[in-house]
Amino acid sequence: MKAMDNEMELSNTGALFFPKKRKRSLVTPSTSTISTSSEEESLVIKRPPLDFHFKGYSIWLEIDHPDYTNCIQACANHFNVEPITPHVTALYGMTHLTETHARHLFKTQVKSTFSKRQWPHLNPIGILTDVEFNGVNGAVMDMAWSEITLESSEEHEEYLDVLHSLLHENMDVTRIRPWKPHASLVYDHHIDTVLNLEDTIRITSAFPNLTREKRVVTGMALWKTEGKICDWELLDRFDIETMESLQKLLLDERQSLGDTEDYRRRKARLQSKELDPSSLDVNAENVHQEPLWRHLIVQWCYEVADVIEADREIVYIAIHILDRYIAKMQRNNRPSKKQYEIMVMSSFLLAMRLYSSENLPLTLQALLEKSSSSISSSELLSTAKDIYTSLTWHTTVPTAARFVHALVQTLPDSISQDEKTKIFDDAVFQVELSVFDEFLMNYPLPSFVAWMVLENTLCDRKVLSASDHNRFREEISSLTGYREIFSIRSRLQNLQSLHVSGTDCPCITHIIPADEDTSCDLVSRLQITGPLQIIQEDQGQPNSRSTSGGR
Secondary structure (H helix, E strand, O other), X not given: OHHHXXXXXXXXXXXXXXXXXXXXXXXXXXXXXXXXXXXXXXXXXXXXXXXXXXXXXXXXXXXXXXXXXXXXXXXXXXXXXXXXXXXXXXXXXXXXXXXXXXXXXXXXXXXXXXXXXXXXXXXXXXXXXEEEOOOOOOOOOOEEEEEEEEEOOHHHHHHHHHHHHHHOOOOOOOOOOOOOOEEEEEEEXXXXXXXXHHHHHHHHOOOOHHHHOOEOEEEEEEEEOOEOXXXXXXXXXXXXXXXXXXXXXXXXXXXXXXXXXXXXXXXXXXXXOOOOHHHOOOOOOOOOOOHHXXXXXXXXXXXXXXXXXXXOHHHHHHHHHXXXXXXXXXXXXXXXHHHHHHHHHHHHHHHHHHHOOOOOOOXXXXXXXXXXXXXXXXXXXXXHHHHHHHOOOOOOOOOHHHHHHHHHHOOXXXXXXXXXXXXXXXXXXXXXXXXXXXXXXXXXXXXXXXXXXXXXXXXXXXXXXXXXHHHHHHHHHHHHOOOOOHHHHHHHHHHHHHHHHXXXXXXXXXXXXXXXXHHOOXXXXXXXXXXXXXXXXXXXXXXXXXXXXXX
């Protein structure tokens, strides 16, 4: 397969495997000979279905990926066979169970164990087309098939051991290792099969994500696999719901940040097993703004948000917009004080207009009343328009606070809901403090910051046993591919410590208007200095600033 450009290896047994620790890719889909049109294939008589008699009960893993289903249909169309049900077999052919007993164990044992336990991701490592004969070399069926071969790990093997033991209770039966996971694509007769590796590769190349991205297990199913394939019956199933919202947020994060070189670099470093956290220069990367100015404008944004009773997440979004805009500017052409102040106010207005669902009493005039007197409405609107046209926009911004919420929901049920609420509040406060730090907002991904602040909170509150905490940590690491970076955790903890001590750290003041002040309009309530008005233009130093209020 010359077109594979040495990115994959073709063996003599009809298997194509991706070499480890190398970038995996497939060739661009061929425009000749391969057709996935059902209309064209309908003119050809379908091959007869398999007549092999399978046996017993099986456990299937369900993976959520539309391309997988589409690829199965494309294979069926091309080879003129019946499409199969998408699945990854965990256990096959359990003949020691009756249907009643199988249903009972699945519902009471398997579901209770795995419905809130994220199965380790499935990593594609190759494509295989093969034939086996019942009784030959340990084979248990007569058939030909094509598959996406998946990688097993010690963690996968441990999960299979647990699953096997649940369905073989009180039986001295050892599971045969190793597990050979695969996502089946197409089945055919073992004699005179029409399946071949070359066509399978060319079909799957039309769905490149199938061989580039890890598969997430979204559910488990109990099947009665007795008799021919047409006789198979789904008996029961359940969703693995624990990480559902987190998985969606991770997808939103990737889409909102874009599949850019910067995003891939940031994520690769967070997932790297070779990265030495102690070598991470957290002060040198992604810092383009004057730290003092940033501290003051973030504080100002929080004060405005509190006055108008907006969700503080809007500040995270506003600064996210500001950082993206400044990153697009020339790095050696830093904005002046006035330009920076206008950018901040414009970013805050855009965040309110685009991402706030609340009808909040904030107008352009209200902001101008408390800004530098030299700023005009035309300057503010012009900058807001430039920011809007310069950046790409998405319907949602996956903030670190949203990731914290999703992560807290995945904590074990042994933690009460009241305690989870306290954990959430403590973790989100660390997220709010992280906005002051330009590095934390722009180097680690929001999902990673959320995990690190939650780790800090869990360690502080000590609500989990060591074993439960390690298990939770492993589940998150398995889902995200991240590993802990203690220098990031330490940086977050340092921000909180400085806030508590009141030294060298901007405070987050809560401004709560008095009840009797309801007659005042917004402008009179907004007794807040402009974003950088307290900085002397020439000196670049702040006047004394109150740190009262706190959290």
